[in-house]
Amino acid sequence: MTGLVRQLPHPADFPAPPSVIHLARWKEADRAARPARLAVLRKRLSEAGLDAYFGVRPEHMRYLTGFVMDEGEDRVAGNSGRFLISGDEVVVLADSRYRLQAGSEAPGARIENVTYELAETWPALVKSLGARRIGVEASHVSQQLWVELVAAAPDVELVAVSGWVETARSIKEPAEIERIRAACAVADRALAAIVRRIKPGSKERALALALEWEMRTCGADGLAFGIACLAGPNAALPHGSPSGHEVRLGEALLFDFGALVDGYRSDMTRTLFVGEPSSRDVALYEIVAAAQAATIDLVEAAAAGTVPVPTGRAADAAARRVIEAAGYGDQFGHGTGHGIGLATHELPSLSRVAPEIPLPSPTVFSIEPGIYIDGETGIRIEDLVLFDAPNGTLERLTGFPRDLLIVGV
Amino acid sequence: MTGLVRQLPHPADFPAPPSVIHLARWKEADRAARPARLAVLRKRLSEAGLDAYFGVRPEHMRYLTGFVMDEGEDRVAGNSGRFLISGDEVVVLADSRYRLQAGSEAPGARIENVTYELAETWPALVKSLGARRIGVEASHVSQQLWVELVAAAPDVELVAVSGWVETARSIKEPAEIERIRAACAVADRALAAIVRRIKPGSKERALALALEWEMRTCGADGLAFGIACLAGPNAALPHGSPSGHEVRLGEALLFDFGALVDGYRSDMTRTLFVGEPSSRDVALYEIVAAAQAATIDLVEAAAAGTVPVPTGRAADAAARRVIEAAGYGDQFGHGTGHGIGLATHELPSLSRVAPEIPLPSPTVFSIEPGIYIDGETGIRIEDLVLFDAPNGTLERLTGFPRDLLIVGV
Secondary structure: OOOOEOOOOOHHHOOOOOOHHHHHHHHHHHHHHHHHHHHHHHHHHHHOOOOEEEEOOHHHHHHHHOOOOOOOHHHOOOOOOOEEEEOOOEEEEEOOOOHHHHHHHOOOOEEEEOOOOHHHHHHHHHHHOOOOEEEEEOOOOEHHHHHHHHHHOOOOEEEEEOOHHHHHHHOOOHHHHHHHHHHHHHHHHHHHHHHHHOOOOOEHHHHHHHHHHHHHHOOOOEEOOOOEEEEHHHHHOOOOOOOOOEOOOOOEEEEEEOEEEOOEEOOEEEEEEEOOOOHHHHHHHHHHHHHHHHHHHHHHHHHHOOOOOOEHHHHHHHHHHHHHHOOOHHHOOOOOEEEOOOOOOEEEEEOOOOOOOEOOOOEEEEEOOEEEEOOOEEEEOEEEEEEEOOOOEEEEOOOOOOOOEEEOO | OOOOEOOOOOHHHOOOOOOHHHHHHHHHHHHHHHHHHHHHHHHHHHHOOOOEEEEOOHHHHHHHHOOOOOOOHHHOOOOOOOEEEEOOOEEEEEOOOOHHHHHHHOOOOEEEEOOOOHHHHHHHHHHHOOOOEEEEEOOOOEHHHHHHHHHHOOOOEEEEEOOHHHHHHHOOOHHHHHHHHHHHHHHHHHHHHHHHHOOOOOEHHHHHHHHHHHHHHOOOOEEOOOOEEEEHHHHHOOOOOOOOOEOOOOOEEEEEEOEEEOOEEOOEEEEEEEOOOOHHHHHHHHHHHHHHHHHHHHHHHHHHOOOOOOEHHHHHHHHHHHHHHOOOHHHOOOOOEEEOOOOOOEEEEEOOOOOOOEOOOOEEEEEOOEEEEOOOEEEEOEEEEEEEOOOOEEEEOOOOOOOOEEEOO
């Protein structure tokens, strides 16, 4: 059994959580970076002959304006946090609940009062910007709102735009990378802190909660997403939720989790084994590890300049070929990876349908092939890598060992 | 100081968390209720001359099909979980990650494979249902997807529909009320468990985490929403987030929080005082308490049949009048309340712009007036009530005392 190690990592093997000094530096870095972020968007506006950009996604709001809305807050915020960017102004919409916060977090913006009926104030708003043609995040603005805005200001043309801010965000600034790296370390430490507590009979839900508690009391502002902790046959559900299931000897135990640090996220999957795995599970683990290594090798070679920078589709194919060759192509239904940053899933995409353009740089994405046998078992190994072709580097940001680990014995 | 009590509640003052017996009963109740829920929707489809309903909201999916997606999971799920309901079929879309789970949770549904490109399979999908006119949740379907679907099947008419499932969901079934009641009790117990730990110098963030931990280890599946724990001037931010701020003697300490129990939510705000409050804060507290009592009195009288059932607008006005009369109308910017259930904010709405129709029955909503003095203090008192006019009852579901409580001394 190659790669099998029984030496479990310790929290102290990984970097310490960020301090208030880091937080202050990142805040300043965001402030300093915002004019350049706005300039990229304004250049696209100008090229497309548009007067303004209407955005609704919380991660874009934070990136472009500085106003931060907590996870899920946008669901109850109505139109608060939505924003308009023209050639020379940034306008953040906020109702009375958010006015003070928006003013303090987005000092460069004009804060405009808004109700749940945006259409009522829309004509005055677009007039105040002198905007006649407005690019709109059509993938996130509802059909209903679109129709209401068109009716409210029929002389203002709405133009669906897509991917502008996403594309800009896929290229990471140094302080963005620092935060993803910090989130990875928080997650590494947390799994290392709980790994000795896993025993046969441990419940998925209790382990997930213990892992969450470790992250949130040791450096994370929250979770990047709900923790998957899935044992045995449950691990065949690539996005299942932890249940009351008690892990049994010999079962795979899959953790898919990430930390949130100052808005930035990590994402890592480790499939541990509680006691000796079956030879079938070991074989699956080795196939998945080889598949992951194939994509890592490809992007590493691209970073070193020995092969061209691959597309997300080619990076996916490298892992997929290994799994297909082993006869499990149908048991690997999802993509090989995704970008990560202010959102858990963002550009670039590593999948069978990813666009045929080379990966950006510097960028951070996951590499996470898996094999899922319905009703039996599931294996996935996921790491985040920092890909920087101009700098010639490929760095793994998730530090927890990838070797097959046996726990609970 | 009327209403001032120093006797702090104990967790055991409130009902115990739900057991597996409750969970099994609720699961069965949902299964039994689903045909009637579908019948309500199908009646509306038929009345509107539509062949099918296309839904995208996770709470509607759960309500109508049984497929449960965890909080936030819909952000990474692509088109999985979206659904179509025709006169005789329920179709749930799921990619490989969700296929097994959807099949198990929505046994009455046809599970159809979907990718991130719904438009590719849309023509075959609507054809399999024989649907030519489809009602679409236009408030939650993006403009981009709408345009793609129209282009993919130009002979199929999409009709924007709004509020159909929301209106049905505003009338609560007995097993839905049981779960909201259970979520309220979990929250009551949790606040009672931590209230003695509050001291001058306690940090907002640490108190919020302690409260969350209590809920999640004592009956909650999760949070209804991110906890607000705001001290002193921070309490003036009606939707602020807990910070590193240390609560000081004499400050108001506002907790706005709720538990999630089997998909249903609670919501409660308590403004405690750490040490003796200022006479100004006591006066504000009494105004807010009187405002809340005014709305409660109104809906209580309506339930008893002594006054007509009010509209959400009239129920809001009852509280608002009290605050306006005290001279703080401009410091109460939000609505008086909102329905709650599978979503934290749902129908009915109690606000200045709520529709002029009587409140439904039986229904559950919050009553939560507040006064916010920028940079100084904020007071809000929020309870959930079960309003059931046919049954002649108005019941407060949140049990934690509403009297002015002094802690930390």
